[in-house]
Amino acid sequence: MSDNRTVFGAKLLPYFLLFPQLAVTAIFFLWPAGQAVWQSFLRQDAFGLKTLFVGLANYRALFQDPDYLNSLQVTLVFAISVTVLSLGVALILALAVDRMIRSATVYTTLLVWPYAVAPAIAGIMWWFMFNPSIGLFPYMLAMVGYHWDHSLKAGDAMILVVIAAAWKQISYNFLFFVAGLQAIPASLREAAAIDGAGPVKRFWSITLPMLSPTTFFLMVVNVVYAMFDTFAVIHATTQGGPAQATDILVYKVYDDGFIGHNLGSSAAQSVVLMAIVIVLTVAQFRWVERRVQY
Amino acid sequence: MVENRPWLNILAHAVLIAGVLVVAFPVYIAFIASTHGPNDFMSGLIPLWPGSHMVANYSTILSTGISTSGAPPMKLMLWNSFVMAMMIAVGKIAISILSAFAIVYFRFPGRMIAFWMIFITLMLPVEVRIFPTFKVVADLGMLNSYAGLSIPLIASATATFLFRQVFMTIPTELMEAARIDGAGPMKFFRDILIPLSRTNMAALFVILFIYGWNQYLWPLLVTTDSSYQTVVTGIKRMADVADAEPQWNFVMTAVVLAMLPPVAVVIFMQRLFVKGLVETEK
Amino acid sequence: MIKKIMVAGLLVSTSMTAANARTTITWWHAMGGNLGAKLEQIVADYNKSQDLYTVVPTYKGSYPETMTAAIAAFRANQQPDIVQVFEVGTGTMMAAKGAVYPIYQLMKDMGEPFDPKGFLPAVVGYYTDTDGNMLSMPFNSSTPIMYYNKDEFKKAGLDPNVPPKTWDDVVTDSKKLMDSGAAKCGFTSGWISWVQLENLSAWHNQPIGTKENGFGGLDARLTLNGPVQVRHWDNLAKWQKSGVFQYGGPVGGNDAPPKFYSGECAIYMNSSASLADVVANTKGKFEVGYGMLPYYSDVKGAPQNTIIGGATLWVLQGHPKEEYKGVANFLTYLSSPAVQADWHQFSGYLPITKAAYDLGIKQGYYAKNPGTDVGIKEITLNPPTPNSKGLRFGNYVQVRDIIDQEFQKLLAGSETAQQALDNVDSRGNELIGQFEAANK
Numbered sequence A: 001m002s003d004n005r006t007v008f009g010a011k012l013l014p015y016f017l018l019f020p021q022l023a024v025t026a027i028f029f030l031w032p033a034g035q036a037v038w039q040s041f042l043r044q045d046a047f048g049l050k051t052l053f054v055g056l057a058n059y060r061a062l063f064q065d066p067d068y069l070n071s072l073q074v075t076l077v078f079a080i081s082v083t084v085l086s087l088g089v090a091l092i093l094a095l096a097v098d099r100m101i102r103s104a105t106v107y108t109t110l111l112v113w114p115y116a117v118a119p120a121i122a123g124i125m126w127w128f129m130f131n132p133s134i135g136l137f138p139y140m141l142a143m144v145g146y147h148w149d150h151s152l153k154a155g156d157a158m159i160l161v162v163i164a165a166a167w168k169q170i171s172y173n174f175l176f177f178v179a180g181l182q183a184i185p186a187s188l189r190e191a192a193a194i195d196g197a198g199p200v201k202r203f204w205s206i207t208l209p210m211l212s213p214t215t216f217f218l219m220v221v222n223v224v225y226a227m228f229d230t231f232a233v234i235h236a237t238t239q240g241g242p243a244q245a246t247d248i249l250v251y252k253v254y255d256d257g258f259i260g261h262n263l264g265s266s267a268a269q270s271v272v273l274m275a276i277v278i279v280l281t282v283a284q285f286r287w288v289e290r291r292v293q294y
Numbered sequence B: 001m002v003e004n005r006p007w008l009n010i011l012a013h014a015v016l017i018a019g020v021l022v023v024a025f026p027v028y029i030a031f032i033a034s035t036h037g038p039n040d041f042m043s044g045l046i047p048l049w050p051g052s053h054m055v056a057n058y059s060t061i062l063s064t065g066i067s068t069s070g071a072p073p074m075k076l077m078l079w080n081s082f083v084m085a086m087m088i089a090v091g092k093i094a095i096s097i098l099s100a101f102a103i104v105y106f107r108f109p110g111r112m113i114a115f116w117m118i119f120i121t122l123m124l125p126v127e128v129r130i131f132p133t134f135k136v137v138a139d140l141g142m143l144n145s146y147a148g149l150s151i152p153l154i155a156s157a158t159a160t161f162l163f164r165q166v167f168m169t170i171p172t173e174l175m176e177a178a179r180i181d182g183a184g185p186m187k188f189f190r191d192i193l194i195p196l197s198r199t200n201m202a203a204l205f206v207i208l209f210i211y212g213w214n215q216y217l218w219p220l221l222v223t224t225d226s227s228y229q230t231v232v233t234g235i236k237r238m239a240d241v242a243d244a245e246p247q248w249n250f251v252m253t254a255v256v257l258a259m260l261p262p263v264a265v266v267i268f269m270q271r272l273f274v275k276g277l278v279e280t281e282k
Numbered sequence C: 001m002i003k004k005i006m007v008a009g010l011l012v013s014t015s016m017t018a019a020n021a022r023t024t025i026t027w028w029h030a031m032g033g034n035l036g037a038k039l040e041q042i043v044a045d046y047n048k049s050q051d052l053y054t055v056v057p058t059y060k061g062s063y064p065e066t067m068t069a070a071i072a073a074f075r076a077n078q079q080p081d082i083v084q085v086f087e088v089g090t091g092t093m094m095a096a097k098g099a100v101y102p103i104y105q106l107m108k109d110m111g112e113p114f115d116p117k118g119f120l121p122a123v124v125g126y127y128t129d130t131d132g133n134m135l136s137m138p139f140n141s142s143t144p145i146m147y148y149n150k151d152e153f154k155k156a157g158l159d160p161n162v163p164p165k166t167w168d169d170v171v172t173d174s175k176k177l178m179d180s181g182a183a184k185c186g187f188t189s190g191w192i193s194w195v196q197l198e199n200l201s202a203w204h205n206q207p208i209g210t211k212e213n214g215f216g217g218l219d220a221r222l223t224l225n226g227p228v229q230v231r232h233w234d235n236l237a238k239w240q241k242s243g244v245f246q247y248g249g250p251v252g253g254n255d256a257p258p259k260f261y262s263g264e265c266a267i268y269m270n271s272s273a274s275l276a277d278v279v280a281n282t283k284g285k286f287e288v289g290y291g292m293l294p295y296y297s298d299v300k301g302a303p304q305n306t307i308i309g310g311a312t313l314w315v316l317q318g319h320p321k322e323e324y325k326g327v328a329n330f331l332t333y334l335s336s337p338a339v340q341a342d343w344h345q346f347s348g349y350l351p352i353t354k355a356a357y358d359l360g361i362k363q364g365y366y367a368k369n370p371g372t373d374v375g376i377k378e379i380t381l382n383p384p385t386p387n388s389k390g391l392r393f394g395n396y397v398q399v400r401d402i403i404d405q406e407f408q409k410l411l412a413g414s415e416t417a418q419q420a421l422d423n424v425d426s427r428g429n430e431l432i433g434q435f436e437a438a439n440k
Helices: A013-039 A057-064 A066-099 A104-116 A119-129 A136-143 A154-182 A186-194 A199-229 A231-236 A249-259 A263-293 B006-033 B054-064 B074-105 B111-123 B126-139 B146-153 B157-169 B172-180 B185-196 B198-213 B217-222 B231-239 B248-268 B270-281 C002-019 C033-049 C063-075 C087-095 C103-109 C121-127 C150-155 C167-179 C192-203 C227-242 C256-261 C272-282 C321-334 C337-347 C354-362 C374-379 C396-411 C417-439
Strands: A042-044 A051-053 C023-029 C053-059 C082-086 C137-142 C144-149 C185-189 C245-247 C265-271 C288-291 C309-316
Touching: A013 A042, A013 A263, A013 B074, A013 B111, A013 B126, A013 B146, A042 A263, A042 C417, A057 A066, A057 A263, A066 A104, A066 A154, A066 A199, A066 A249, A066 B006, A104 A154, A104 B006, A104 B248, A104 B270, A119 A154, A119 A231, A119 B006, A119 B231, A119 B248, A154 A199, A154 A231, A154 B006, A154 B270, A186 A199, A199 A231, A199 A249, A199 A263, A231 A249, A249 A263, A249 C063, A249 C396, B006 B248, B054 B074, B054 B248, B074 B111, B074 B146, B074 B157, B074 B185, B074 B198, B074 B231, B074 B248, B111 B157, B126 B146, B126 B217, B126 C063, B146 B217, B157 B198, B172 B185, B185 B198, B198 B248, B198 B270, B217 B231, B217 C063, B231 B248, B248 B270, C023 C033, C023 C063, C023 C321, C033 C053, C033 C321, C033 C337, C053 C321, C063 C082, C063 C087, C063 C309, C082 C087, C082 C321, C087 C121, C087 C309, C087 C396, C087 C417, C103 C321, C121 C137, C137 C272, C137 C321, C144 C150, C144 C192, C144 C272, C144 C374, C150 C167, C150 C288, C167 C185, C167 C227, C167 C265, C185 C192, C185 C256, C192 C227, C192 C265, C192 C396, C227 C245, C227 C396, C227 C417, C256 C265, C256 C272, C265 C272, C272 C288, C272 C337, C309 C321, C321 C337, C337 C354, C396 C417
Parallel strands: C023 C053, C023 C082, C185 C245, C185 C265
Antiparallel strands: A042 A051, C082 C309, C137 C309, C144 C265, C144 C288
8 A cells, every 4th residue: 555656635535536435335334244243242033022132152152063163164175175176177277278379269268158157056057967866967977886965975965066166166267377377487488398397397396386376366265255155056056964064154154044043143153254254355465465566 | 389299289178178068068958958848857867968848948938937937037037137237337346446546546534444444345245244234225225126236235345456456557657747737636537547447447347247147145135026036036936946846947948048148248258358357356 | 377287287196096095015925936826826816806905926035035034124124014934934933922913813903804713723723822813824734645656556566546554564565666676766755854753743643842842832842852753763764775765855855756756766755735746747657646644553643643834924013004904805815715725726735724625525626636635634634632733943944954964864874863863852952942042
C-alpha cells in the first residue's frame, strides 16, 4: 500500500466513490457476519422463540465432539487429495501443452471449459456415472473384480468426491501452470540442454523450481476451493456419508444449521471456518504483495 | 522448443488427448443421457450411444416443463440465471472500479479502514453467513427480486484488487499531464482510466458471469417464487424428488442446457477468459 | 379537467381492487416431479372453484430445505401461511408454540366445520397432542410395504401369489431365488431408518423410546437397542454378507429401486407411495406382487401395525385473519373425499379420511389396482399401542442420519449390531438432549 504516486486533492469525492462498495460490504457481509459471531454465543431454538446466552459453551462442545474432530480430519484429507490430484494432472497437461507450438490453443480450449461448469452440476454428473446400480464406472470396475460401493465404503466415497471436485479445478490450475511455464526464460532451458541435461533432469532442476511461486499460490487457492466451493459437490453426491466419511467442515455447517437447526453450534463452526479462511487469505495475500513488488 | 525429440512429442500428444477425453467424458455421458427415453436408466447400465428422444426431451424441457418434470419451463429459468449473472458481473465491476479508483488516486482519512473492509469480504463465503444474510435481505424486502438474487453477492475484494493493480501500472506521468491540463478526477477517470482498463473489464466480466451463473445455495434460499428460480437450482429440483425417481433423461437435458451458456462464454472468449482468470488472482 | 381524470382514475382503481379482492394464501411444499405437478393441479382446481382466495403453491426444494426455508422466513417475518413438513420434523414444529397455529384451533377460530373423527386414527395419531387435538393437517402419508417380482418367483419354483410372510420366509425364498438363478439377490430396501428400524419396532410392538416414543414430553429418550431390533440388524448384516440382502444407500436409499427394477433383487421394501414408480418402471418387464412387511413369528404381538411417514401441512402464525379464513377453507377442500381419493389414487399416498377410503372402495379402485390397499391394511391391522402410534423426538432429522451412519458401520463390519444400536441411542440422545435444552 505504500507507494509514492501523486494523488488528487478532492476531500469528499473518494467517499462517494467508495460508498457503493462499502455499503454493500457493511450490509451484506459485516453485519451478517457479526450476527453469526453473536449467534455462536447463544443457545436458541429453531424458530428463535427462546434464546439463552451460553458464552463459549458452543465452542467447548464443538471441540469435544468426536464428529467435529472427524470432520476436521476428513477435511484435511479431502483438501490435500483434491489439491494434489488437480495440481498433478494440471501440471502434466501444462508440460505437454508447453511442448506444442501449433496445437497449443486447440488443446487449451478443449481443456479449460470445465471451469464454467457449476459445482452442483459437476456433482450430479459424477454421481450419475458412479451410481452403483446404473453407473458406468462401477460396471467397469466390476469387470476387473472390484465391487464399487460409495454408499458403504468410506474409501470409495472419498475417491468419488475427490475426483468430482478435482475435475473442475484442473482447468484452472492448468492455465496458471501454462502461464508459469511461458514465463520461464527459454535461455535457461537451452543452457541446461547444452550442458547435456535431459528433459527429466531439466524438469527437476529448472522447471519445477522456477514454477514454485505458481505452485505455492495454486496450493492456497486449491485448498480454499476444496474447503468452501465444494459444498455443492458433496451435497449432490455423498451428502457427507457413508458414516461421515466425506463430511467436510463446510458441509457440516450446513448440515447442523440447515438440517439440524442447531444454530448455535453451526454459528460456532462458521466462526472457526472464518478463522481458517483468514489465515489462508493472509498467506495468499502476502504472496500477492510480493509479486506486485517487482 | 529446446530440442526435437519425437517420442516426447508423441507422449505429449497422448497425454493431452487422454486429458481432453477425461475432461469431456462426464459431459458426453450427460449429453447421451439427454437423448434417451425415461425408462432407459432404471435397468442395468446407462446407455453409451445416443438415443432417439433428443428432440422430444429438449423441446419438453424448454417450453412446457411443468407437466412432465415438475419444473417450470427452462426458458424462464435460463432467463433468470442470465439476468442474475449479468447483474452480478456488471455490479461487481462497477462498484469495484470506483472503489479502486478512490483507493489508488486519493489520500483521505479512513483509507486503510476502507481497504480492510473490502479485503475482509474475501473471508466470508456466503455459506458461512447465509442465515443472517437472508434475514437482512428479507428485512429490506428484497426476497423474490433480481436485486435480492444479485446485490448481496456483488461486493468483491478480488475485482477491487485487480483494478487497483491495473491502475498502479498506469504511469504517473499520465495523471500529472492530466492535472496540468486542468482535468478533474472524474474526467481523468472517464477519459484515461476506463479506456485503459477496458480489456481488464471484459476479462473480469467473463469470470464474474460464470461465477454468477453457477450460484446454487443463495438463489435456492432467497427465491420463494418459482418465477425467479435459476437454472442450477431448477436442476437440483428435478434430481431431488421426494418419494419418486428422478427422470434422468430430463435432468441431463437440463444439465446440458445449463452448461451451454457459460461454456460457450469460455470457449468463444477464451483469450479474455484466460486473462481474467490469471489476473483476478495475481 | 385534470381533477375529473383523477377522480375517474381513482374510481377505476378502486373498482379494480374490488374485483381483485382475492386474498392470497402462500403454500410452501417439497413435492417435485410428477407429485408436484399433481399438487399444482389440485391447487388450480381449488382456485377455480371459488373467488375469495388464491392459493399460491411454491416448491422449496427437498423436505429439509423446505422446512429450513420456512424457519428462516419465520425468523425474518416472511413466513408462508402453510408449509409442508416431513414427519421427522414434527417434534421441532410441535415444540415451536407461538410459531405454529394448531389446526384444531384454527378450524375452531375460523368457524370452519371440522370433524377430527373422520380421519384415519393411524394417520392423524402421529400429529395429535396428548389430549388428542390435531396440530397439523396430514397431506401425504405413506407406510412401507413389500413389492416382489412375480416372474422371478415363478422361475424359482415359488408360488407367485404367495408373498413371504415372515422373515424366515423371506430368507428361504431368497435362497431359492438365488440358487435357481432367478435373481442375484433376495431383497433390498429403501429408508433403512424408517423401514428396518422404526417400522420394525412398531410392527413388533417394541418401544422406540421412553414416554410413549416421545409423545409424553421433551425429556423422552431413545431405546432402540432392544432385543428385537438388535436381532434384526444382526441378521441384516449377515444377509448382506451372504447376498440375501443388498443395501440401497442412506436416507431414502436411492440405489434400492434400480436393483428391483432391473431384476437384480426379487423383493423390495419401500414406501407405499413408491407404487406409481414401481408400476411405471416394471411395466412390460415383469409382474409385480404386493405384500405386508415381514415379521418374526416368535415375537409376541407381531404383527401389530405399521407407522406412517410422509408429510403434513403446518399453518404458521403471524398472518391476518382474512388469510387464515382462506387457509381453513382450503384445508377443508384438501381433505374432502373427492380430492383425497384422487390424490391418494394418483400418488400411492394413504387416504387420510375414512370417507376417501370408502369412496375408493365404491369406485372399485382397489379391486382394479391390486396392491394399492396393502398400506391401508397394515396401518389399520390393530388399534395402535403406545409403541406403534408413531414417534416424536426433537432433532430427529439428524437422529435419522445417525441411524444411517451406524448402519453403514455395521455393514462395513466395524461394529456389531448391539454396538451400532447402542451408539444410535447414545448419540441420538445427545441431540435430543440438546433439543430439550434449547426448547425448555
